[in-house]
Amino acid sequence: MSNAVLKEEISPPKGRPRSEKSKNAILKATNSLLLHKSVQELSIEAIAKKAKVGKTTIYRWWPNKTAVVMDALINQPGMQTPLPTPRNNTEAVIMQLEKLIRLLQSKNGEVIAQLFSEAQTNPESHKIFENSFLSPLIDAIAFSIDRGKAEGEFGNTFDTKTIVDILCGPIFFRLMAHRPDFDDAFQESYPRKAVSLIRAN
Amino acid sequence: MSNAVLKEEISPPKGRPRSEKSKNAILKATNSLLLHKSVQELSIEAIAKKAKVGKTTIYRWWPNKTAVVMDALINQPGMQTPLPTPRNNTEAVIMQLEKLIRLLQSKNGEVIAQLFSEAQTNPESHKIFENSFLSPLIDAIAFSIDRGKAEGEFGNTFDTKTIVDILCGPIFFRLMAHRPDFDDAFQESYPRKAVSLIRAN
Amino acid sequence: MSNAVLKEEISPPKGRPRSEKSKNAILKATNSLLLHKSVQELSIEAIAKKAKVGKTTIYRWWPNKTAVVMDALINQPGMQTPLPTPRNNTEAVIMQLEKLIRLLQSKNGEVIAQLFSEAQTNPESHKIFENSFLSPLIDAIAFSIDRGKAEGEFGNTFDTKTIVDILCGPIFFRLMAHRPDFDDAFQESYPRKAVSLIRAN
Amino acid sequence: MSNAVLKEEISPPKGRPRSEKSKNAILKATNSLLLHKSVQELSIEAIAKKAKVGKTTIYRWWPNKTAVVMDALINQPGMQTPLPTPRNNTEAVIMQLEKLIRLLQSKNGEVIAQLFSEAQTNPESHKIFENSFLSPLIDAIAFSIDRGKAEGEFGNTFDTKTIVDILCGPIFFRLMAHRPDFDDAFQESYPRKAVSLIRAN
DNA sequence: GGGTAACCGAGACGGTACGTCTAGTCTTTAA
DNA sequence: TTAAAGACTAGACGTACCGTCTCGGTTACCC
Numbered sequence: 001m002s003n004a005v006l007k008e009e010i011s012p013p014k015g016r017p018r019s020e021k022s023k024n025a026i027l028k029a030t031n032s033l034l035l036h037k038s039v040q041e042l043s044i045e046a047i048a049k050k051a052k053v054g055k056t057t058i059y060r061w062w063p064n065k066t067a068v069v070m071d072a073l074i075n076q077p078g079m080q081t082p083l084p085t086p087r088n089n090t091e092a093v094i095m096q097l098e099k100l101i102r103l104l105q106s107k108n109g110e111v112i113a114q115l116f117s118e119a120q121t122n123p124e125s126h127k128i129f130e131n132s133f134l135s136p137l138i139d140a141i142a143f144s145i146d147r148g149k150a151e152g153e154f155g156n157t158f159d160t161k162t163i164v165d166i167l168c169g170p171i172f173f174r175l176m177a178h179r180p181d182f183d184d185a186f187q188e189s190y191p192r193k194a195v196s197l198i199r200a201n
Numbered sequence: 202m203s204n205a206v207l208k209e210e211i212s213p214p215k216g217r218p219r220s221e222k223s224k225n226a227i228l229k230a231t232n233s234l235l236l237h238k239s240v241q242e243l244s245i246e247a248i249a250k251k252a253k254v255g256k257t258t259i260y261r262w263w264p265n266k267t268a269v270v271m272d273a274l275i276n277q278p279g280m281q282t283p284l285p286t287p288r289n290n291t292e293a294v295i296m297q298l299e300k301l302i303r304l305l306q307s308k309n310g311e312v313i314a315q316l317f318s319e320a321q322t323n324p325e326s327h328k329i330f331e332n333s334f335l336s337p338l339i340d341a342i343a344f345s346i347d348r349g350k351a352e353g354e355f356g357n358t359f360d361t362k363t364i365v366d367i368l369c370g371p372i373f374f375r376l377m378a379h380r381p382d383f384d385d386a387f388q389e390s391y392p393r394k395a396v397s398l399i400r401a402n
Numbered sequence: 403m404s405n406a407v408l409k410e411e412i413s414p415p416k417g418r419p420r421s422e423k424s425k426n427a428i429l430k431a432t433n434s435l436l437l438h439k440s441v442q443e444l445s446i447e448a449i450a451k452k453a454k455v456g457k458t459t460i461y462r463w464w465p466n467k468t469a470v471v472m473d474a475l476i477n478q479p480g481m482q483t484p485l486p487t488p489r490n491n492t493e494a495v496i497m498q499l500e501k502l503i504r505l506l507q508s509k510n511g512e513v514i515a516q517l518f519s520e521a522q523t524n525p526e527s528h529k530i531f532e533n534s535f536l537s538p539l540i541d542a543i544a545f546s547i548d549r550g551k552a553e554g555e556f557g558n559t560f561d562t563k564t565i566v567d568i569l570c571g572p573i574f575f576r577l578m579a580h581r582p583d584f585d586d587a588f589q590e591s592y593p594r595k596a597v598s599l600i601r602a603n
Numbered sequence: 604m605s606n607a608v609l610k611e612e613i614s615p616p617k618g619r620p621r622s623e624k625s626k627n628a629i630l631k632a633t634n635s636l637l638l639h640k641s642v643q644e645l646s647i648e649a650i651a652k653k654a655k656v657g658k659t660t661i662y663r664w665w666p667n668k669t670a671v672v673m674d675a676l677i678n679q680p681g682m683q684t685p686l687p688t689p690r691n692n693t694e695a696v697i698m699q700l701e702k703l704i705r706l707l708q709s710k711n712g713e714v715i716a717q718l719f720s721e722a723q724t725n726p727e728s729h730k731i732f733e734n735s736f737l738s739p740l741i742d743a744i745a746f747s748i749d750r751g752k753a754e755g756e757f758g759n760t761f762d763t764k765t766i767v768d769i770l771c772g773p774i775f776f777r778l779m780a781h782r783p784d785f786d787d788a789f790q791e792s793y794p795r796k797a798v799s800l801i802r803a804n
Numbered sequence: 805g806g807g808t809a810a811c812c813g814a815g816a817c818g819g820t821a822c823g824t825c826t827a828g829t830c831t832t833t834a835a
Numbered sequence: 836t837t838a839a840a841g842a843c844t845a846g847a848c849g850t851a852c853c854g855t856c857t858c859g860g861t862t863a864c865c866c
Contacts, residue, residue: 013859014858015813017815017857022818045847045848054818056818110321117321119377120311120317122241162394169373170371173374177317181362245827245828246825247826256827257829415863417811418811418862419811420810421811442724450813456813457855458813458854459813461854523644563784564793567776568800572765576768579737583764595760618839619843625844648820656843658824659825659844659845662824663842
């Protein structure tokens with residue numbers, strides 16, 4: 001009953017409802033085009049054409065290209081696989097770093113690097129990249145580190161923010177500066193070694 | 202050998218010689234425009250207009266926008282200040298990191314982040330950014346680290362490439378992900394602490 | 403005959419009846435917008451918005467913009483003032499021409515010129531303009547001329563259609579080609595002189 | 604010699620000169636498209652596509668669609684046939700009216716009616732239509748009438764401007780109001796009779 | 805008084821064209 | 836040969852409307 005009331009209060013949905021079909025077509029077209037083009041080369045016009053959709057429909061629901069690409073990225077199959085429960089905070093951080101590297105290793109890595117690039121110039125893109133990708137990632141790691149500090153797993157030499165930078169920075173740097181070296185060997189060795197640096201301190 | 206030199210000096214300078222005046226006007230205009238615009242917003246057209254130069258003149262001497270901006274960046278006054286001689290390799294690395302952060306802290310930091318961004322999409326830009334900025338930086342640090350390893354200052358847990366990433370990655374990550382925190386406090390504390398991480402191992 | 407009338411009166415109008423309120427709002431909004439815009443600049447969307455009405459409601463009752471504007475024009479107050487009874491056919495024609503010029507001299511003149519323009523391109527608009535405005539006007543004048551011919555007031559040099567063109571053409575031409583000269587002096591002098599041309603023949 | 608000087612003074616043509624090829628392609632494409640579309644339906648985009656020309660090239664040389672169409676119209680073959688020398692002013696006017704009707708009878712008549720329509724709403728189009736088409740036409744007739752008045756061929760009942768309206772108005776009115784009647788019979792009979800009206804007064 | 809039918813507002817939909825911008829190339833004259 | 840000027844083709848940008856559609860809701864008449 002309270003549910004019904006809430007529903008009524010929240011949504012008096014006037015007008016024709018948003019077409020899920022179009023939404024999916026847009027995201028699908030975006031992912032498809034990203035296989036052969038960079039985010040910067042991608043045009044709203046091309047997405048609209050490929051998705052057989054009016055440009056206005058895209059502009060109606062996303063503020064800019066970054067938002068569309070971000071959405072397309074997130075809505076990919078197998079993007080939301082949850083982590084297994086870690087035994088301690090050290091392991092939690094390691095698992096998070098491994099997951100990050102795994103994510104960045106696929107084709108997605110390129111796209112994310114390009115979104116990161118977009119974010120450098122365009123403030124609106126920055127906000128979207130921050131909110132949809134960077135913050136969740138950083139917050140999760142920071143949370144584990146904070147708990148690890150409290151529980152004595154990690155030292156207090158660095159503040160949490162800097163630790164996150166020390167752990168994640170090299171990953172993004174390698175991704176963007178010399179992607180060829182962003183390989184399986186890196187994925188396997190980096191997380192454990194990096195975290196051990198922090199533990200030791 | 203003297204031949205080559207002679208050739209250059211004597212060579213019959215057919216046609217109109219390259220105008221140094223135009224070159225300087227272009228670089229100056231670029232720097233001037235970068236004060237108010239991002240690299241991405243900057244257009245060759247705008248540079249040509251501001252420098253009172255034909256677009257062709259720009260295209261003749263630089264392959265793309267990144268190259269022009271890179272050149273403009275390097276040719277700024279006070280860009281080439283040499284480091285004092287360090288007492289040991291640890292100090293050398295610290296000084297190099299400090300210099301890097303100092304460089305990235307000014308308005309130039311933004312521009313370099315944007316060039317880094319350009320490099321993500323455009324292979325030719327990548328090459329230029331790599332050759333003109335990234336490689337010299339990385340090679341210098343790698344050299345000090347290698348010597349430090351040989352002289353027992355640093356351990357062998359990580360290969361040199363990874364150490365460079367661990368030292369530089371956080372700097373670039375902080376620059377690009379949350380520029381507001383790229384402040385004096387960071388400049389003062391980060392290099393020593395980061396290098397101490399490596400030493401300890 | 404009575405059948406047709408009956409049919410209309412008795413006919414079972416299933417469903418919700420047309421909203422007079424909406425109809426009036428649409429015509430009012432149209433007239434209001436025409437004060438500041440031309441017919442060509444006017445958009446169905448703007449009318450719907452101003453009248454707080456769905457676009458569909460407009461499209462349901464009028465086939466196109468011309469039809470709405472025509473309706474809005476006709477339904478203006480003081481649009482249907484009848485002429486006083488003339489003493490003879492000559493006077494009748496003069497009075498009709500005077501009325502026409504008076505009508506075209508107000509803001510309506512512009513609108514009618516614009517509807518005439520619409521009619522040039524769009525066949526459906528042409529039909530509406532013809533049926534709602536041009537034919538009634540022309541037929542009335544033609545009727546007076548025909549009777550004037552029969553009663554010896556006018557000669558037979560020209561066929562009636564051409565006489566109507568000779569009388570009305572200059573009025574529309576002046577309206578459309580050089581509206582600034584479509585002034586009071588023209589209104590006062592033209593009708594009598596023009597008709598005298600015809601009489602003399 | 605003075606020629607050369609003049610040439611130098613008038614035209615220091617810097618930069619790449621306008622491409623005659625493109626200009627012709629644009630005008631040709633416009634004429635071609637007008638065979639199947641009205642001026643209003645015609646789009647700059649379609650012209651550019653058909654002429655294999657950048658849109659900018661069109662916008663660079665013509666302020667709007669009306670200007671392009673006007674130019675295309677004028678540059679048609681056989682558009683500039685001069686009139687034979689008339690024996691007197693009456694005949695001059697008749698020949699001018701005949702020429703006008705002939706011009707309006709072809710496909711061009713429709714186009715001109717549509718340009719006239721454009722001119723109703725758009726002030727810039729009005730100016731172009733006025734300067735390129737209407738004024739030359741009216742001025743020529745007005746000139747003959749004025750001379751005819753001076754030489755006693757025409758009376759002074761109407762001022763010249765009104766006479767022009769009386770002669771030309773019916774032609775345009777018939778063209779725009781009921782084009783089907785704008786036929787050969789009209790062409791043959793109207794000019795002489797219309798002018799005789801004026802003469803008689 | 806419940807069923808049915810046409811109406812209503814709101815607003816999303818696929819499209820088309822707009823006029824502007826920039827890219828990178830081409831074509832001219834002058835130095 | 837290079838410089839400058841500026842034209843060239845090409846195509847994306849974000850906006851405005853088009854005419855259609857799809858909702859939830861609202862009158863009316865009908866049985």
